[in-house]
Structures are given as structure tokens and as C-alpha cells.
Amino acid sequence: MSARPSRPMLRRGMRDEIMSIAPLPARPDADHKTFPTWLPRLLGYFIAVGPAATDMYLPAFPAVEASFRTAPGTAQLTLAAWFAGLAVGQIMQGTLSDRYGRRRPLAIGFAVFALAMAAGAVAPTLSALAVLRFVAAIGASAGMVISRAVVRDLASGDRGAILMSRLVLVMGVAPILAPSIGAIFLELGDWRYIFWFQAVYGGSCAFFAWRFLPETLPEDRRVKVGLARVVTRYGSILREPVFRTHAIMGGASTFCMFAYLGGSSPVFIQGFGLSPSGFGLIFGLCSCGLIAGSQINARLLPRYGLFTMIRVVSWVSLCATFALVLLSFSGVHVLWAIVAPIFVTLSCQGFSNGNTAAGALQRHAANAGSAAALMGVMQFALGASSGLFVGLLTDGTPRGMALLMFCGALCAVAADRFRPRT
Secondary structure, eight states: OOOOOOOOOOOOOHHHHHHHHOOOSOOTOOOOOOOOOTTHHHHHHHHTTTHHHHTTTTTHHHHHHHHTTOOOTTTTTHHHHHHHHHHHHHHHHHHHHHHHOOOHHHHHHHHHHHHHHHHHHTSSSSHHHEEEHHHEEEEEHHHHHHHHHHHHOOHHHHHHHHHHHHHHHHHHHHHHOOOOOOOHHHHHHHHHHHHHHHHHHHHHHHHHHHHHOOOOOGGOOOOOHHHHHHHHHHHEEEEHHHHHHHHHHHHHHHHHHHHHHHHHIIIIIIOOOOOOOHHHOOOOOOHHHHHHHHHHHHHHHHHHHHHHHHHHHHHHHHHHHHHHHHHHHOOOOOHHHHHHHHHHHHHHHHHHHHHHHHHHHTTOOHHHHHHHHHHHHHHHHHHHHHHHHHHHSSSSHHHHHHHHHHHHHHHHHHTTTTTOOO
């Protein structure tokens, strides 16, 4: 099926590219139309809200605990609340985007995020901050779910995986820059400035989504059903084996990733004695591996295919986390010996993030928002549990973080054994 001819150009620049997007075909295997060259960058800007709101905050854990006069490790509860909000929010955002289209729920979600982050900047207690982080995550989840749904609206299969890999490149700037930016705010003033900055970022995303994002879900493809039908649809998606196995693998990888996110600040700042800026440099270096993996993935996918790439990368990640466990429990206190297997593991994340998402969504073109949301719920529910566990296991050494990362990688390999070849 071919796309309609684009409308005649009315203006120069961005507006005529937006107008050239025609309604998408409903066939799940249709590999779709061209889209504006700036659209992946805009989607990357939206997706980066989640990593920025997570990673910019990590160097501030000791400062937050000192500000509220709470025990070490308690700031990680706000991170767990953030992950829980992402899990709850994504199921909501998927349903809303399939019913009302992509643009409007995305803009509203970013507005909620911006308001909650502004309130977090003046939070009087750690408990209030955790609640506001939960609310902010519900809004930020719109960017994570709906941006992926837009990708599925535009492309599927290997082409969709390649586009998602390009998005990882754009959003990969966030984990590199975010901790360093957070460290700069800590050097210049209070940790609350980080929240004001994120409020402004969220407000800009709300404006760009409302003003420039093209609507990629036509009216005739929107799903307008009651709650019972929504629950039935989620159940149907979950029972589909291709979705289920890819989503479990993606969730296991997220568990591994979030064990690192929650545990890295105590390990490097308290355990190794790094400054917040030094932690930002190490964190950014590891994030470079994630970006490199995503771009190598885009080049290797056409040659080796989605199935093989996911399988090989899951085994490499398992080997890297196993090495990290051995080093951690043997008492090795050498910074680069710990950083090296973490770097390899995060590089594998650059491969698996886009690939597992593309694999999970490839049979769900008609319900891309709901499928992306369901996958997101699985990922961030596991992420929230990972954040709680790593907080309980925090002792200034990499052992707790390493053990949880290994468990996530092991579960991904186990799920791969049951994954159908498509």
C-alpha cells in the first residue's frame, strides 16, 4: 500500500514537512512512508526527559539526604517512587494515546511533569518529594510511551529497530550530560535547582509537542472502547508470545540497568570517594557505551537480523555482569576494574533497548500505544523493585549492585530460550 501524495507546499521549513505526512496504512507489515528528517531528533528530545529526570538527580543523593536530615540510602526511595510512577503512568498513556491520538496526550503529560517538578523544587520533606516524583513520572511516561508508538506508526521490523536505534543516539546525550549538569548545579547552589531546570525542560517539551509534532494516528485507527475492552486488549497483547518474550527480555534488561542507576551513586561517590563531578564523568563514559552500541546495532541489523542480534547481545551482557560479580565479591577495589564490565553491560543496553522494543511491537500496529505501554509497565515495575533492592543492599561496595545486574541479565537469557523466531 502506498501513501497518499503529500499536500502542496504552503510554506517553507518545518511546517511543509509536517503537512507531507499522510495517514498511515493499517497493515502491520507495511513499511511506511517517509517522514521529516527532524522528527527522530524531536522524538529523542521527548524521550530524553525520562533519562534526564533520572540521571541528573543521581549525584544529588547525598545532598538531598543532608538537606532533609535522613539516613544514607533514603534518597533512593525517591528514585523507586519515580520508577513506580513510570510503571503506572505508561499504562495510562498507552490507552490515552490509542484513543485520542499521539499529540494531545503527549503535550498534557509533559505539562504535568513540568508542574510536578516545579513543586518538587520547594518540597518540605523527603516524603513529599517522593510523592511529587511519582506524579512527575506519570507525566514523563507520556514521552517514553508515545514517542515509541509514533515510531511504530511510521516503521516496523528491522526498519523500526533502526529508527529506534537512532532515537537512542539522541536520547543517549541525556545520560552523558545529565549527571554532569546535576553536578554543576550542586557546585553553584542547591540540589533544588535541578528540579527547576527540569520543570523548564518539561514545559518546552509540552510546547513543542503541541505546536510541531505531527499526528501519526489518524482518527479512523483510534481505539475508542470501554474499560473492560481495554483490559481485554491488554490481556490479548500479553498472551501473544512474540510480545511476551521480547517484553520480558526488555524488562530484565531494565532491571539490570536500574540496578546500576540506583547503585552507582553510593558505589562511586561513597565507596570510591569520587566527587559529584567525577561521578558525572564516569557515568557519562559508561553512557557513551550505550550510544555506541545503539549505532553499531543500526549497522549490524540489516546483516544479521533482529533475532540473532538480541540473542548474542543477551549472552554478552550475562558474561559482563558475571565478571562484575566476581570482581565485586573478591574485594577488588580498583575503579577501572569495576567500570570496565559496567561499560560492556551498558553497551549491550544500547543494542537491546531498541531491539526488544521493536520485537515486542512488530505484531501490534493497531495497538502500538497500548503494547508500548504494557511493555513500559513491565520494565519500570521491575525497575522500581530494582531501585528498592539496591537501596536495601547499599553498603558502599559494588556487591549489591553487581548481584542485581547479574540477575537481570540471567533472566533475559532465560526468556530468550522461549522467544519465537519471526
